[in-house]
Amino acid sequence: MSPPFAQELFSWYRGNRANLPWRRQPSPYRVWLSEVMLQQTQVETVIPYYERFVRVYPTIEALAASSLDDVLKLWEGLGYYSRARNLHRAAGIVVNERAGNMPSTVEELLKLPGIGRYTAGAIASIAFGRAAAVLDGNVIRVFTRLLDMRDDISQAATQEKLWRLADEWLPAQDTGEYNQALMELGQRVCRAKRPLCRACPIQAHCRAWAAGTQNNLPWRAKRRPRPHYDVTAGLIRGADDRLLIAQRPLDGLLGGLWEFPGGKVEKGERLIDCLKRELREELAIDVAVGERFAVVDHAFTHFKITLYAFNCRYQGALPPYDEPQALGVRDWAWVAEAQLSNYSFGKADRVVIAELARRRTMLL
Ligand code: SF4
Numbered sequence: 001m002s003p004p005f006a007q008e009l010f011s012w013y014r015g016n017r018a019n020l021p022w023r024r025q026p027s028p029y030r031v032w033l034s035e036v037m038l039q040q041t042q043v044e045t046v047i048p049y050y051e052r053f054v055r056v057y058p059t060i061e062a063l064a065a066s067s068l069d070d071v072l073k074l075w076e077g078l079g080y081y082s083r084a085r086n087l088h089r090a091a092g093i094v095v096n097e098r099a100g101n102m103p104s105t106v107e108e109l110l111k112l113p114g115i116g117r118y119t120a121g122a123i124a125s126i127a128f129g130r131a132a133a134v135l136d137g138n139v140i141r142v143f144t145r146l147l148d149m150r151d152d153i154s155q156a157a158t159q160e161k162l163w164r165l166a167d168e169w170l171p172a173q174d175t176g177e178y179n180q181a182l183m184e185l186g187q188r189v190c191r192a193k194r195p196l197c198r199a200c201p202i203q204a205h206c207r208a209w210a211a212g213t214q215n216n217l218p219w220r221a222k223r224r225p226r227p228h229y230d231v232t233a234g235l236i237r238g239a240d241d242r243l244l245i246a247q248r249p250l251d252g253l254l255g256g257l258w259e260f261p262g263g264k265v266e267k268g269e270r271l272i273d274c275l276k277r278e279l280r281e282e283l284a285i286d287v288a289v290g291e292r293f294a295v296v297d298h299a300f301t302h303f304k305i306t307l308y309a310f311n312c313r314y315q316g317a318l319p320p321y322d323e324p325q326a327l328g329v330r331d332w333a334w335v336a337e338a339q340l341s342n343y344s345f346g347k348a349d350r351v352v353i354a355e356l357a358r359r360r361t362m363l364l
Pocket of ligand 1: 189196197201203206
């Protein structure tokens with residue numbers, strides 16, 4: 001059943017839709033890539049990443065044939081790196097098990113790594129014209145305001161209620177266009193802060209506008225404050241002044257990215273003791289810890305960290321080894337400072353690298 005505002009929404013979208021790169025030459029692969037990149041990320045941030053990505057990997061076959069390291073390097077700075085790992089893995093599955101053909105139904109799409117209910121609905125409707133609903137932050141905002149719905153959107157029951165509504169309101173035709181119109185309306189008009197209600201094409205249907213409650217919706221119970229952790233890292237210099245870097249295990253936070261080795265400070269532990277312990281446990285090495293080089297604050301979705309980076313001098317591997325061991329890391333490498341840019345690092349380590357470059361320039 002079409003929603004009561006369908007006509008106004010379609011005519012607004014057809015006259016105002018943004019000229020986005022993934023809407024030119026759309027293909028299932030490009031729709032999928034754009035939808036994955038757009039998860040938790042602003043359109044303006046995604047555009048240059050998307051354009052670079054399709055230049056390097058124009059087809060799903062090209063992506064499947066690449067190395068994960070290269071994909072992560074291209075993704076560097078976009079965040080939520082599990083998206084890149086899953087995209088790479090799913091491309092391999094589509095190429096090897098489906099002769100390069102993307103699945104077209106929600107049920108089949110959901111079987112691919114990294115594709116959840118929202119992304120499956122978006123690909124099925126936009127790339128294949130299937131009758132599939134989408135529910136992202138933009139759509140939730142539009143729906144809760146249209147209905148002046150005051151339920152807590154962090155609750156699973158509210159999410160289910162909204163999914164039911166999304167299914168119920170799905171028009172019989174042009175579902176891909178309808179889904180894009182709804183999301184774009186949420187992004188550009190029904191904005192989280194200062195919604196443009198006076199210019200809104202579906203204002204006549206909006207209960208929140210009528211009640212003046214739009215700025216308080218959607219409603220979500222207060223989140224608990226994010227925990228904070230202190231983390232140490234070593235700028236470990238060895239022969240020729242090269243730096244020892246380590247690759248994080250694939251599963252988990254920043255999986256597959258490189259880092260200056262170190263780890264989380266335990267309760268009551270001194271920073272330097274933490275660093276030496278982590279290096280013993282993860283790489284089986286001993287270092288002489290020098291002065292503190294940089295302190296970086298960084299926020300992840302569910303916690304915050306303060307990273308303390310120390311200058312260190314490599315003292316050698318712990319017996320019986322004669323070189324570092326990948327005990328708690330995926331890999332390790334000695335690299336010249338100028339070569340660090342060939343590896344993908346998380347945000348906090350990139351701040352440390354920028355500081356290294358700044359000090360090097362000051363010395364010239
Ligand atoms: Fe959103 Fe305002 Fe339009 Fe209602 S009238 S849908 S609150 S922009």
